Amino acid sequence: MDKIGSIEIRVIGNKGSLTLSPDNYDIKEIALILQNIEDLLFPNNKKDRPIITYDIEEGSVRNIFKTSLQAIIGFSAVITQIEKVNSIDFLDLKTAQAIENIQSLSYQKNYDFEIKTSVSEDTALKITPNTKFFRTENIWIDAELYFYGTLTNAGGKTKANIHLDTDEFGSLTIEAPKVYLQNQEENLLYKKFGVRATGKQNLETGEIDKSSLKLLQLIDFSPKYDDQYLDTLITKAKSNWKDINANDWLNNIRGGYDA
Numbered sequence: 001m002d003k004i005g006s007i008e009i010r011v012i013g014n015k016g017s018l019t020l021s022p023d024n025y026d027i028k029e030i031a032l033i034l035q036n037i038e039d040l041l042f043p044n045n046k047k048d049r050p051i052i053t054y055d056i057e058e059g060s061v062r063n064i065f066k067t068s069l070q071a072i073i074g075f076s077a078v079i080t081q082i083e084k085v086n087s088i089d090f091l092d093l094k095t096a097q098a099i100e101n102i103q104s105l106s107y108q109k110n111y112d113f114e115i116k117t118s119v120s121e122d123t124a125l126k127i128t129p130n131t132k133f134f135r136t137e138n139i140w141i142d143a144e145l146y147f148y149g150t151l152t153n154a155g156g157k158t159k160a161n162i163h164l165d166t167d168e169f170g171s172l173t174i175e176a177p178k179v180y181l182q183n184q185e186e187n188l189l190y191k192k193f194g195v196r197a198t199g200k201q202n203l204e205t206g207e208i209d210k211s212s213l214k215l216l217q218l219i220d221f222s223p224k225y226d227d228q229y230l231d232t233l234i235t236k237a238k239s240n241w242k243d244i245n246a247n248d249w250l251n252n253i254r255g256g257y258d259a
Contacts, residue, residue, distance in 0.1 A: 115127070
């Protein structure tokens with residue numbers, strides 16, 4: 001059986017005139033913590049992650065999450081580094097966004113958060129209304145991006161989008177104008193496309209904010225190996241190159257020097 005460790009997110013504050021406790025900690029606020037814990041611990045591999053269990057205890061409000069010790073050791077190193085550099089710019093996108101969400105909740109509710117692990121209970125990341133754990137805006141730029149994959153879904157009642165299954169990025173949800181989708185004459189589903197889109201990209205790491213993607217164009221992408229077409233190109237090339245000495249041409253390209 002895998003060894004188990006824990007992460008504790010302690011919430012300190014008041015609910016009106018009462019000190020915050022599990023008895024007055026609203027379920028909506030619990031949900032906000034639950035929505036972010038997966039991104040804190042497993043930002044890039046949710047499909048195969050180990051089980052995460054949850055408990056709530058006294059001590060203001062102590063949210064206790066248990067999962068594999070290996071994941072807890074990794075996260076303990078993350079909060080140590082955040083404390084050291086007082087920045088979250090180095091984090092994976094999903095982890096950084098989860099920290100930002102907790103920081104925003106601290107502002108909204110005037111709560112203090114203490115995050116620590118069973119690996120090192122003396123080390124705690126403190127997020128308060130006075131801290132500023134947000135990514136540096138200027139490292140995220142608007143970029144034009146290209147993806148290739150199979151289109152598995154298209155449409156939406158209120159906010160239209162397409163779902164593109166890619167080898168490199170997994171499944172992507174890309175916002176799409178309804179008019180653009182309406183004007184497509186053929187059935188798009190389960191066909192391979194190149195997708196031209198806009199989105200936020202990290203200037204330093206190249207990481208893409210998948211939640212920011214917007215469709216610009218679908219590009220027909222049907223790679224084929226055509227023997228006849230290739231032979232035609234070779235024949236044309238032979239005619240064009242018949243009076244050219246290949247060795248002299250290469251020597252000229254190299255600046256007049258032999259290899």
